[in-house]
Amino acid sequence: MARYTGPKTKISRIFGEPILGNGKWLNKNSNPPGQHGASRKRKSLGEYALQLREKQKAKYTYGVLERQFRKTFDEAARRRGVTGENLIKLLEARLDNTVFRLGLSASRPGARQLVSHKHVTVNGEVVNVPSFQLKPGDIIGLKPASGVNSSITSQFRGKNAKFNWLDWNETEQKGTFIAYPERESVPENIKEQLIVELYSK
Template sequence: MARYTGNVCRLCRREGYKLFLKGRRCESEKCAVDRRNVPPGMNIRARTRRLSDYGVHLREKQKVKRIYGVMERQFRRYFEMAERMKGNTGVNLLSILERRLDNVVDAAGMSLSRPHARQLINHGHFTVNGRKVDVPSYLVRPGDVVAPREREKSLQTVKDCLTLSGEKTVPSWFVLDGPAKKVQITNNPARSDIRFQDIQEQFIVELCSK
């Protein structure tokens, strides 16, 4: 599966928005958005202009793709899934993205960032219902149990991440058992469970429906 391998701080600056792709660095004074909240590149003033309606809609779509680390083809597939589901298409889309295994691992504090969660999953450190899953895009369902593999390296890695995360507030759609180092999925994510509450999902629906 294709993925972005460049400087992730440039992505935050391009969107003018904290995407939280660098873990704790994003919450420190070293955050690129806090230090220099302008798009990357030269001649910023010459390139700064008011976005058209299409540009605003496109930037919202790009922002969400970059938050969850998905490329265009996969994003389109998620959107088609959301359209087939009952209810609001935009909310369905965000719910699907939240259910990705790499997002669950990150939201639970078992990794330092979403890209780090993706790396840990790719290296086979996690299981779902006792079976190893090395696909970051795996979609969890109610009843699933996500946990590190029963081997010293995996357990220690997750323990270290949980320690660094501290008393992290986790979403209401899953239950984190810190001592046991496992996550129990109880529901599908609701709109109120999305960490980035200011996402304008309707812009994405309008753009992708054309």
């Protein structure tokens, strides 16, 4: 299963944002990676570089590699509406991202592991594909054995109330994907229009 396994803090320093992890080192060592750090003269980024950088930020944020990201973009372009907003909606509708948003894991990589290790169900059926696309009305839960596993439940952090496109039932340990989120509801700092412009070249 393809995924990024390189240094996470380095990626955060490239973008100056906690793309991967909590970004606790950004204040201490916030210079871009490289031998000379802040003393190195850096050219201002051109149009293409800014577009490429935004695409890379989205890929690292959601844990998607190039081929899968391109397929997601093509699907977003086929759908009605604004392509950039459709892209964010499809990325948010991934099963691993939804498990993360529901608070069942502290990170997207952790949520991806939960899914791939067959702990997560969709509409009562075990699904072990992190990129599985959810549809409005789908119910996400844990297998009965996983729901009482302390090593799993100890990672629960609770759903953030601002994610209003998801609903979580604490008693039944089940969540519902109510609808695709509106762009203004998604907190990620991604300029999706730059990604559309990049792929439109």
